[in-house]
Amino acid sequence: MPDSTAAITLVCNGPGELTTWVRPLARRLHELLPLRPLVPDAPFSLRLVLVPCPNATGAEHGVAEGWQLFERIWPAHRFWGLLLRPRRHAAWPRQGVVVFLGGDQFWTVLLSARLGYRHLTYAEWVARWPRWNDRIAAMGPAAADRLKPRWRQRCTVVGDLMADLSAQARDEAPLPPGEWVALLPGSKRAKLQVGMPFLLDTADRLAALRPGCRFLLPVAPTTSVQELLAYAGPANPIQQHYGTGEPRLERALPAPGSGTAPSPLAGGRALVTPAGTRIDLLETHPVHGALSQCRLALTTVGANTAELGALGVPMLVLVPTQHLAVMQAWDGGIGLLARLPILRWLLGVALTAWRMRQRGFLAWPNISAGRLVVPERVGAITPAEIAAEAADWLDHPAQLAGLRDDLRSLRGQPGAVASLAELVRGLLPPISAA
Missing domain, CATH: 3.40.50.2000 (Glycogen Phosphorylase B;)
Known part of the structure; x- marks a missing residue:
């Protein structure tokens, strides 16, 4: 019998990606799916993990908290402890998706493997670990064309996430x-x-x-x-x-x-x-x-x-x-x-x-x-x-x-945020229809 819950975990590093990538995607996911914390009894939760980055300011955690879009947020200084012992930090459903939205792509590979979750990378210029990506969302053809032929079937060109800013x-x-x-x-x-x-x-x-x-x-x-x-x-x-x-x-x-x-x-x-x-x-x-x-x-x-x-x-x-x-x-x-x-x-x-x-x-x-x-x-x-x-x-x-x-x-044309959200939904377990 399938687990009754699943977690979507967005991974990010610095202030630019947080405001221009993470926030629009989080808002779109809440429009698309019933997600905690906005829907308290929803089968899915939306979480945010911040990873260490020399360009971060240290205030990213507080900024994201103010949006009230995430059930849990882990600041960058807790990332290593989370990676080593994730269930000591929170109750994690058996199923879920980890989405890379900034930082070092390898950290999301490790986190998804540690949690046993599926993994999606948003690649601006290159997807560095396609073997361990369930799906790759490429910003444009340049990133998609750099993939070896055997990995290209995992890739979808969604466009530039920032292209949606002008419409907003x-x-x-x-x-x-x-x-x-x-x-x-x-x-x-x-x-x-x-x-x-x-x-x-x-x-x-x-x-x-x-x-x-x-x-x-x-x-x-x-x-x-x-x-x-x-x-x-x-x-x-x-x-x-x-x-x-x-x-x-x-x-x-x-x-x-x-x-x-x-x-x-x-x-x-x-x-x-x-x-x-x-x-x-x-x-x-x-x-x-x-x-x-x-x-x-x-x-x-x-x-x-x-x-x-x-x-x-x-x-x-x-x-x-x-x-x-x-x-x-x-x-x-x-x-x-x-x-x-x-x-x-x-x-x-x-x-x-x-x-x-x-x-x-x-x-x-x-x-x-x-x-x-x-x-x-x-x-x-x-x-x-x-x-x-x-x-x-x-x-x-x-x-x-x-x-x-x-x-x-x-x-480019708007619509990348919606396309990426659909890819995330496609990686969720069957309870997405519940």
Whole structure:
């Protein structure tokens, strides 16, 4: 007689994948199936396991808890104990599915084997362990074509999960009128330490060049307004290299209504620089609707470039290398070396020079296209240079429209989240009909 319950376990690592992959899929699964915790007596439960990742902030567990979509959530620091003795951490049904949505694919292979569950991998570029995947959901033909012929029957091309962001964004309320520019300094310490003073200085200079500009800063769910203020003020040693001074926090100005839907900025707060530049903070999530209405974005590298690309928002991708701290935010061996207390100072200059010579594309639209679609500004860049370039882009709306069209052509068609959810349902045991 079959077990009366089954568990769907999503596995993820960092903040970008959590908000753009895990959350949409979790919501779709709740629409498709009766799942605990939203349906208390349901035969299925939805669970989340976070795996160790150098790019995680440590706040992912709290963010996911706030969504109230999961019966249980395991933070990254408990992953090894969960892997070694899973039933010591929770009661696990005999049947279930483990879904890879970020991190190292091998950890989900091990977890599914340990639980005796079926396994599905969402592969952006490559499925590394097809022998142990019951199903593979490929982002596109490139990932599917890299599989050996004997594994291709397990693979379905579902599309880019982020392609659904634009469809969701259309349903959100409009921003107040204005020439909106988004500022995305990042969510990790090393990026915020450079990104906040750099972007505030850039905003001051851009506002002087184009007084009609309005600025929007989405507060990442894994950070806080208090952290942004700290990195923008004198407590941050990098701030002294920029001329903004310490901003103050104010209530956002009332937005004139353009319809019945309230502005996404209603009741919010804003940073105001000593020069008087107002930067509206967007503290609610998701932020895709507001971002999609921006003419231009100034952003660091990371998953935010994938989100902006999926929304079709033109962007300048910024990596100021004049501050060694920025290297601590990079991925891979370079980032690990730069974090070591002794080596980071001895090797900092050499690592920066080598990285600049050897680097490939950094922004996800460029990586995806294999060519330069959005500008990447890497090196000892200055706020004055970036403000001038941003003003030039804003002066040429036809060029911005062309860039937006290029990004939309890369995005693909919506529907990947629904297709992936169907694959998950197909791996569940027969009680799915109960």
